[in-house]
Amino acid sequence: MLETxxxxxxxGGLYCLFALGQSLIFGVMRLTNTAQGDFIILGAYAVxxxxxxxxxxxxxxxxxxxxxxxxxxxxxxxQVLNSTLGRDPLPSLxxxxxxxxxxxxLLLQLFSADxxxxxxxxFNTQSIALPGGISVGTLPLVILVLAVAATAALQWxxxxxxxxxxxxxxxxxxxxxxxxxxxxxxxxALATAVAFVLIALAGALQAMRTTVAPSDxxxxxxxxxxxxxxxxxxxxxxxxxxxxxxxxxxxxxxRIDPGWGIWFGHIVFLAVLVVRPQGLxxxxxx
Amino acid sequence: MGALLATIGLTAxxxxxxxxxxxxxxxxxxxxVAVIGANGAGKSTFMKAVTGLVKTAPHGIRFAGEPIGGxxxxxxxxxxxALVPEGxxxxxxxxxxxxxxMGGFSKRAGPWTMERLFKLFPILxxxxxxxxxxxxxxQQQMVAIxxxxxxxxxxxxxxxxxxxxxxxxxxxxxxxxxxxCAEGMTVVIVEQDVAMAQQVSxxxxxxxEGRVSLHGRSSELTREQISQAYFGIGSEEAPHA
Numbered sequence: 001m002l003e004t005x006x007x008x009x010x011x012g013g014l015y016c017l018f019a020l021g022q023s024l025i026f027g028v029m030r031l032t033n034t035a036q037g038d039f040i041i042l043g044a045y046a047v048x049x050x051x052x053x054x055x056x057x058x059x060x061x062x063x064x065x066x067x068x069x070x071x072x073x074x075x076x077x078x079q080v081l082n083s084t085l086g087r088d089p090l091p092s093l094x095x096x097x098x099x100x101x102x103x104x105x106l107l108l109q110l111f112s113a114d115x116x117x118x119x120x121x122x123f124n125t126q127s128i129a130l131p132g133g134i135s136v137g138t139l140p141l142v143i144l145v146l147a148v149a150a151t152a153a154l155q156w157x158x159x160x161x162x163x164x165x166x167x168x169x170x171x172x173x174x175x176x177x178x179x180x181x182x183x184x185x186x187x188x189a190l191a192t193a194v195a196f197v198l199i200a201l202a203g204a205l206q207a208m209r210t211t212v213a214p215s216d217x218x219x220x221x222x223x224x225x226x227x228x229x230x231x232x233x234x235x236x237x238x239x240x241x242x243x244x245x246x247x248x249x250x251x252x253x254x255r256i257d258p259g260w261g262i263w264f265g266h267i268v269f270l271a272v273l274v275v276r277p278q279g280l281x282x283x284x285x286x
Numbered sequence: 287m288g289a290l291l292a293t294i295g296l297t298a299x300x301x302x303x304x305x306x307x308x309x310x311x312x313x314x315x316x317x318x319v320a321v322i323g324a325n326g327a328g329k330s331t332f333m334k335a336v337t338g339l340v341k342t343a344p345h346g347i348r349f350a351g352e353p354i355g356g357x358x359x360x361x362x363x364x365x366x367x368a369l370v371p372e373g374x375x376x377x378x379x380x381x382x383x384x385x386x387x388m389g390g391f392s393k394r395a396g397p398w399t400m401e402r403l404f405k406l407f408p409i410l411x412x413x414x415x416x417x418x419x420x421x422x423x424x425q426q427q428m429v430a431i432x433x434x435x436x437x438x439x440x441x442x443x444x445x446x447x448x449x450x451x452x453x454x455x456x457x458x459x460x461x462x463x464x465x466x467c468a469e470g471m472t473v474v475i476v477e478q479d480v481a482m483a484q485q486v487s488x489x490x491x492x493x494x495e496g497r498v499s500l501h502g503r504s505s506e507l508t509r510e511q512i513s514q515a516y517f518g519i520g521s522e523e524a525p526h527a
Contacts, residue, residue, distance in 0.1 A: 168379040176375040181360040181392035
């Protein structure tokens with residue numbers, strides 16, 4: 001049982017990285033990025049492709065990719081997504097859904113449908129033995145640590161910095177924020193840029209831990225959604241807890257029957273929606 | 287000496303609906319002017335037009351001799367016009383102090399600093415770390431005024447300061463205005479309470495259905511003139527005829 005719990009928490013760490021970007025983008029501009037999962041896969045393939053071209057460590061490539069992802073996110077928001085925002089949520093849903101289809105087909109065309117992974121020179125098979133005969137994968141542990149660190153960093157950015165204050169102000173009341181002199185389009189683009197750093201990180205780690213295929217995106221999107229909604233919109237710690245809960249539930253399901261993991265996760269997600277639709281840690285407003 | 291703010295035949299629309307039908311308005315530096323009128327007369331639209339929240343033609347509004355109509359709000363606040371919006375519109379996720387810091391985003395230099403505001407409204411210093419919308423209505427209005435002052439404006443626009451506040455609180459808020467004007471600040475207040483408007487202002491503009499129905503020196507206008515312009519009843523020549 002303890003082992004299931006530990007494995008579930010480790011899986012949840014990865015889901016947390018899937019979900020944080022989604023949580024940030026939704027929190028700042030009420031935009032639901034339905035291409036979130038596909039962008040994660042795109043990030044993974046970016047590492048895979050670079051690895052083929054440059055013979056350097058995959059970790060170094062992942063780190064080099066992060067500033068590129070920041071720029072990509074900024075540009076995407078500034079050039080494409082900003083013009084879809086408004087009272088009506090439909091344009092942004094349709095555009096990101098379209099991007100999802102484009103990315104899947106582009107990856108299929110370039111890399112074929114075969115699952116690929118990032119070769120970590122055996123790091124992904126290393127493990128640490130814990131007392132009680134439990135062994136924990138080193139890579140999943142690193143992922144969980146990164147997830148907790150990313151959550152803490154994002155919450156700090158949101159609550160304690162100038163940029164975070166601007167994020168909260170435009171989220172509360174875009175018109176009044178503009179009245180103060182903020183450029184909402186720039187603030188939105190910064191939020192998406194930060195989200196894409198997390199997306200690229202999640203993609204690289206996903207492909208190190210397991211395999212990725214061009215059609216994997218929608219499932220990752222689903223996990224991200226579930227984590228965000230279980231945790232409660234607008235709180236990053238909530239997203240972390242939601243992701244860990246989802247990971248543990250899936251792991252319990254997998255233990256009962258290898259085919260049950262994913263739908264066990266959905267059951268808990270639906271149960272939370274019924275019992276506590278605002279999520280476990282909803283954003284508190286004065 | 288030119289006017290600080292002048293609008294000439296200013297029109298404004300919400301989509302297809304016209305809200306302002308040619309407003310002529312003039313304001314000298316250091317003046318305190320009140321805009322009165324019934325609900326829907328166009329007072330708030332006028333404030334929004336001047337601050338760039340409602341788009342207008344470039345030459346409809348001149349500030350310090352330059353056309354500012356249709357500029358983005360951020361550009362207008364940099365030039366020195368700040369608005370205390372109707373209903374205060376504080377940022378609920380931000381503390382009192384953070385709301386004030388947002389007001390100073392444009393980084394205009396001038397006499398107003400956080401310390402100075404805390405001297406004007408000492409209660410805000412005590413509550414600086416609380417969420418802004420957890421304060422009482424009057425205290426929230428102080429935050430809204432403070433937030434506007436943090437941009438060190440040349441012209442301060444106050445839209446319905448007394449909205450939803452108890453009379454004693456309204457008095458407290460208005461008592462702070464002389465200290466604000468002492469710096470030579472030019473102030474426009476939009477006010478539903480005509481007696482209050484007449485008492486604190488030097489001149490009054492009365493709006494009716496998107497037009498100026500009356501303007502003059504506050505001390506010289508009679509109750510009858512004002513109520514006629516306010517409601518448009520019994521007037522021989524209806525302004526929109």
